[in-house]
Amino acid sequence: xxxxxxxxxxxxxxxxxGCTACDTEHRFVKRTEFKKTDTIVIRFAGPVDEAWINNFxxxxxxxxxxxxxxxxxxxxxxxxxxxxxxxxxxxxLNQSNPHQVVLPEIMSEGQSQGxxxxxxxxxxxxxLMSILIGAxxxxxxxxVKYLGLCVYLGVTQKKSTAVGMGITxxxxxxxxxxxxxxxxxxxxxxxxxxxxxxxxxxxxxxxTVQAVDTILRKVNPIxxxxxxxxxxxxxSSCLILAVPLIMAAQNYDFFESLMLSTxxxxxxxxxxxxxxxxxxxxxxxxxxxxxxxxxxxFIVSGLFALSFMxxxxxxxx
Amino acid sequence: xxxxxxxxGNIFLNGILNENPIFRLALSMCPAVGISTNMMNGxxxxxxxxxxxxxxxxxxxxxxxxxxxxxxxxxxxxxIATWVTVTDLVLAAFFxxxxxxxxxxxxxxxxxxxxxxxxxxxxxKNSVFPSLIDALGMGFGFLLGMMAIGGVRELMGMGTLFxxxxxxxxxxxxxxxxxxxxxxxxxMMAIFNYTEIVYxxxxxxxxxx
Numbered sequence: 001x002x003x004x005x006x007x008x009x010x011x012x013x014x015x016x017x018g019c020t021a022c023d024t025e026h027r028f029v030k031r032t033e034f035k036k037t038d039t040i041v042i043r044f045a046g047p048v049d050e051a052w053i054n055n056f057x058x059x060x061x062x063x064x065x066x067x068x069x070x071x072x073x074x075x076x077x078x079x080x081x082x083x084x085x086x087x088x089x090x091x092x093l094n095q096s097n098p099h100q101v102v103l104p105e106i107m108s109e110g111q112s113q114g115x116x117x118x119x120x121x122x123x124x125x126x127x128l129m130s131i132l133i134g135a136x137x138x139x140x141x142x143x144v145k146y147l148g149l150c151v152y153l154g155v156t157q158k159k160s161t162a163v164g165m166g167i168t169x170x171x172x173x174x175x176x177x178x179x180x181x182x183x184x185x186x187x188x189x190x191x192x193x194x195x196x197x198x199x200x201x202x203x204x205x206x207x208t209v210q211a212v213d214t215i216l217r218k219v220n221p222i223x224x225x226x227x228x229x230x231x232x233x234x235x236s237s238c239l240i241l242a243v244p245l246i247m248a249a250q251n252y253d254f255f256e257s258l259m260l261s262t263x264x265x266x267x268x269x270x271x272x273x274x275x276x277x278x279x280x281x282x283x284x285x286x287x288x289x290x291x292x293x294x295x296x297x298f299i300v301s302g303l304f305a306l307s308f309m310x311x312x313x314x315x316x317x
Numbered sequence: 318x319x320x321x322x323x324x325x326g327n328i329f330l331n332g333i334l335n336e337n338p339i340f341r342l343a344l345s346m347c348p349a350v351g352i353s354t355n356m357m358n359g360x361x362x363x364x365x366x367x368x369x370x371x372x373x374x375x376x377x378x379x380x381x382x383x384x385x386x387x388x389x390x391x392x393x394x395x396x397i398a399t400w401v402t403v404t405d406l407v408l409a410a411f412f413x414x415x416x417x418x419x420x421x422x423x424x425x426x427x428x429x430x431x432x433x434x435x436x437x438x439x440x441x442k443n444s445v446f447p448s449l450i451d452a453l454g455m456g457f458g459f460l461l462g463m464m465a466i467g468g469v470r471e472l473m474g475m476g477t478l479f480x481x482x483x484x485x486x487x488x489x490x491x492x493x494x495x496x497x498x499x500x501x502x503x504x505m506m507a508i509f510n511y512t513e514i515v516y517x518x519x520x521x522x523x524x525x526x
Contacts, residue, residue, distance in 0.1 A: 146351035146498065150344060150430060195406060199398040202427050206391055235394075236430045238347045245424055290511035291503075294343055298503030305496030 026116035028106055033120065037092040040101065040120050044108070047082040052107040059087070060102040063094065064119065071099075095122055128259050131252075135263025141239050142271035143301070143308040148239030152271060153297055155230065162276035163269075165230045170265030172234055173243060176208040177261035180244040181254060194248070201244045209234055239268060274304060325450050332454030338431040339462030339502075340509055345429040348422045349466055350498035356479050359467035361415050362422065363460025365404050367453065369426050370435065372400045374452035377440040384441075393436045394427070401426045431455065469501055 031043040040061070056076040062069055072090045079086075093099065098121035106113040122130070141147045155165040180201050188194050213231045216224040234240055243264045247257040278300050287296055336342060339349050352358045373396045377384075384392050405423050408416040416423065426432070435455050440448040471477055474492030476484035491497055 143496075146495075147347050147425070149346040149350060153343065153346065195402065198402050198405065198424050198427055199395060202394055202398050203391075206394060236428060236433075238425045238428050241425060241428050242421055245421060288507075290507045290514055292510075295503045295507035295510065298499050298506065302496055302499030302503060305499055306494075309494070309496060 026114075026118055028108065028113040029103070029116050029118050032101065032118050034093065034095050034122060035086070037095070038089045040087045040089070040093070040099070042085045042087070042101070042103075042118070044083045044085070044106070046108050048078075048085070049107040049109070050078075050082070052105075053078050053082070053085065056087070058104050060104075061087070061089070062100055064098045064100050067100070128255055131256055132259040132263040135260055136267040136270065137308070138311045138314050140267045140271060140308050140311075141242070141264050142268060143305040144312070145242075147242050148237045148268060151233055151237040151239075152268075152275065152301075153294070154233065156272055156275040156279050156297070159273070159276045159280060161230075162272040164227050165233070166265075166269030166272045168227045168230045169234055169237070169240075169268055170262070172208060172212055172231070173240055173265045173268075174258070174261045175212070176205050176240065177243050177247060177257055178254075179208065180204055181247060181252075181257045184244075184248050188248075197245065197248055198241075201248075202241055204244075205240050206235055239264065271304075275301065325447070328447060328450045329454040329457075332451065332456070332458040333461060334458075336455070337458040337462055338429075338455060339459060339466075340506060342431060343506075344431045344434070345459075346502065347425065348429075349463060349502055351495075352419060352422055353463060353466040353470055353498055353501075354474075354493065354495070355471040355477075356464055356467040357415075358418055359463030359465075360460065361412075361419060363456065363463050365408065365419075365423055366426060366429070366432070366459050367456030368404055369397060369400045370432050370456045370459075371449060371452040372403075373397045373432065373436060374440040374448045375445060376400075377436045378443060378445050378448035381441050389437065389441065390433070393433050396436075397432055398427050431459070466498070466501055466505065469505070470497065 028045050029042060030045050031041075033041050035041050053076055056073055059073060061071045061073065063071075071093070074088045074090045076088070077086045078084065098119050101116075101118050101120055103116040103118070105115055121127070135141070139145060142149065142152050151165065151169075155161045183200060183204065184194075184197065188197060188200065209231050213224075213228065216228065216231075243261055247260055250256075252260060275297075279297065282296055282300070291299075332338075334341075338344050339346070348362050352362065373393070376396050377393065401424060404426070408419075408423060432455075435451060439451045443451070468478060470492045472483065473489050474487065474497070476482060476487045492501065
């Protein structure tokens with residue numbers, strides 16, 4: 001692929017993603033966004049009336065997943081031209097969920113603009129990045145969620161095997177999660193057979209691994225010689241099934257699930273690499289005989305997990 | 318039709334002692350580290366695993382003559398996945414609180430390696446009743462391991478067992494932290510290794526004397 005085609009593709013993808021980002025559900029409400037941890041900013045097309053602003057008790061705000069729990073507003077501030085409202089909430093908002101705001105009978109210069117039901121969510125790009133960084137560091141699947149430990153302990157004896165496994169794993173998990181997303185959204189959900197997701201996803205993972213195995217064997221035998229052994233191991237890793245299940249439970253869209261799988265794969269790669277570096281040194285260190293092998297590996301992982309706890313509660317974007 | 322004339326008792330104990338999935342084989346460590354914060358979780362997870370292991374062992378030992386050796390691994394995976402789906406739905410319907418505390422790990426029973434291993438090593442070659450005993454032994458081995466880790470963490474962290482106050486104080490709050498699972502498993506493995514080393518040394522000394 002030459003450079004101009006590549007640039008054209010990138011522009012296409014950017015436009016596509018830009019389109020999915022913009023959202024206005026009501027003609028009078030121009031923009032909604034989270035500002036700080038407990039404020040929502042709403043921008044209107046024109047100035048709204050003072051009396052209507054003071055009646056903020058009739059606004060209704062809830063998280064989209066559970067509409068029964070109505071969040072309470074502490075106070076409302078308007079900008080000078082009365083076209084921007086800042087809602088201060090009593091409690092901090094959980095910004096990873098989209099929120100729904102109902103504004104009844106908006107009054108602008110004596111005229112009613114109708115009732116607006118708008119959703120507030122994080123910026124699409126920021127959301128994608130936070131999913132990626134979150135899966136890599138903040139909720140690292142090995143050190144914070146404790147998944148995929150069998151493979152993690154099995155292949156970290158040497159740095160080269162750890163890198164090989166990391167690369168193979170990342171590729172396989174991106175493939176399998178993408179295919180799982182299509183199957184889940186277009187087959188399982190429309191036919192209402194979501195309860196079959198475990199069987200479908202595990203079958204899909206085995207198929208993906210088998211397909212990568214067959215293709216790699218024909219296309220690039222040298223690469224296959226290097227990475228072929230890890231392919232069989234991948235099926236026995238919890239992580240490869242956990243990512244599609246989380247993707248289905250969170251109801252992610254295509255790019256979000258792509259970011260989730262990339263983040264999970266890279267996070268696993270980082271964990272493997274870190275651990276392999278430590279274990280290569282531990283091999284030559286004088287440690288008590290009863291701690292040799294597995295026990296010391298567990299304790300080192302525990303120390304890693306402790307340090308990864310430092311990321312917890314962090315939110316980017 | 319037992320191999321090597323093993324007795325049923327030996328088959329049952331094999332899963333608990335010689336091939337304990339957690340401490341001996343070090344397989345499926347994810348739940349042992351992830352949700353072993355208290356004994357109740359260990360018990361629930363153990364029961365779920367026993368159910369899946371017994372049902373899939375029975376299924377495979379019943380249909381073993383119809384499975385082509387080349388497609389045996391996918392067959393095992395799908396069998397286990399079916400039973401895990403059953404467990405998942407039953408737990409979600411009848412024990413919602415327990416289901417919530419176990420989280421995603423109930424569904425991840427599918428990828429616990431030792432279940433597939435038992436199907437391949439034992440259920441494929443033996444008739445129904447020995448397979449049942451073997452599955453029960455393996456499941457109980459897992460349950461005991463999970464309960465041991467959970468018990469240590471709960472006792473050290475909260476001073477309670479099954480939610481009942483035993484010690485009256487909290488020795489080390491560190492053990493409640495999620496990451497302490499790694500340390501507890503590591504230390505317990507080290508203790509088992511140490512006992513084995515001491516035992517072997519004594520045995521050697523006795524043989525010299």
